[in-house]
Amino acid sequence: MPNDKDDVLAPEAIAAHLAALPGWTEADGWITRTYRTNSWKGTLMVINTVGHLAEAAWHHPDLTASYAWVEVRLTTHSAKGLTEKDFALAKKIEEVVGWQPGLEGGALEGTPTDPRFAYIKHDR
Template sequence: MSKLSEQDIEKRLLRLPDWEYYDDAIHGEFEFENFKDCFSAMSRIAFECEALNHHPNWTNVYNVLTISLSTHSENGVTAKDFDLANAIEHIVEPEEE
C-alpha cells in the first residue's frame, strides 16, 4: 500500500468532515455524553482495528476520544487509514434509521 498524495488525502477528507490532515496523519476528535459511552465506542473500534490489522494512536480523556491514523510502514497516510476512519465514523456517528 503506497502513501497518498496530499491532494488525494484532502479529496478523501471531504467525505469525513470530522477529520483533519496534519503531521503526516489524519486526526479525528469525538465527544460522547459520558466516559461509559466513549469507552464503549473504543471497544467497538478495537474490533474493527483487529479486523483490518491496523491500529490507531489514540487517547481518551473522560468523554473525548482523540484518534490519529497513519501507516507507519509508509511514513504517512494510505488508503488503509481511510478504511479505518470510515469504519470509525460508522461506529461513532451511526446512521439515522
C-alpha cells in the same frame, strides 16, 4: 510485489478523502478525529468499537482518551505516511461510531433521549 494500499498518498488524494470524512483533519502525516461522549461509559464504548474495527482490519490507530472524549489518530507507520488503509479504517470507524439507527426508521429505535442513556454526542 508492491502493494498499492501501502503507497503514501499525494496531497490531492488526501484532500479528496478528507472531503468525504467530515470531522477528520490532517496534520503532520496523521488523520485525526475527536469523538465527544457524555461520560466515561461512552468513552469506553467508543474505544472498544474502534479497537474491534482496527483489530479486524489489522490496522491500528493511536488513541487518546479522557472522561468525555476519544481522539483517534491514523497513519500507516510502515509507509511513514497516509495510505488508503488509513482512510478505509477512518470511514468504517465513522460509519459505526456515528451510526444513529433512530434516524433511519425501522425496528431499531436508537438511544433514548434520556441523558442517563446517552453515550456519544453526534455532530450531525
